[in-house]
Amino acid sequence: MFWSDAVHESIANNTEKSKNYRKETYCALNDIDITKLKELLEITILSKRSA
Incomplete structure (x- = not known):
């Protein structure tokens, strides 16, 4: 990934900004909270199935 204002500067660089x-x-x-994230994912998947 790169900064939109500095195309040649990667987010992985060791600049202060990065x-x-x-x-x-x-x-x-x-x-x-991984447990809550899993619950949200399950709800999202189920809602797409019923749509």
């Missing part, structure tokens, strides 16, 4: 993005992303993902 490091901060990864830190914020990992913090957000870390807070997700």
Whole structure:
């Protein structure tokens, strides 16, 4: 993945912008309750079947 304003700068680079993005992303993902995520996925799948 690349930044929209810097096509040659990958999000995986070790720039401050990239490091901060990864830190914020990992913090957000870390807070997700896997059990609740699984329940949401099951609800989504079931709702698509009944549509």
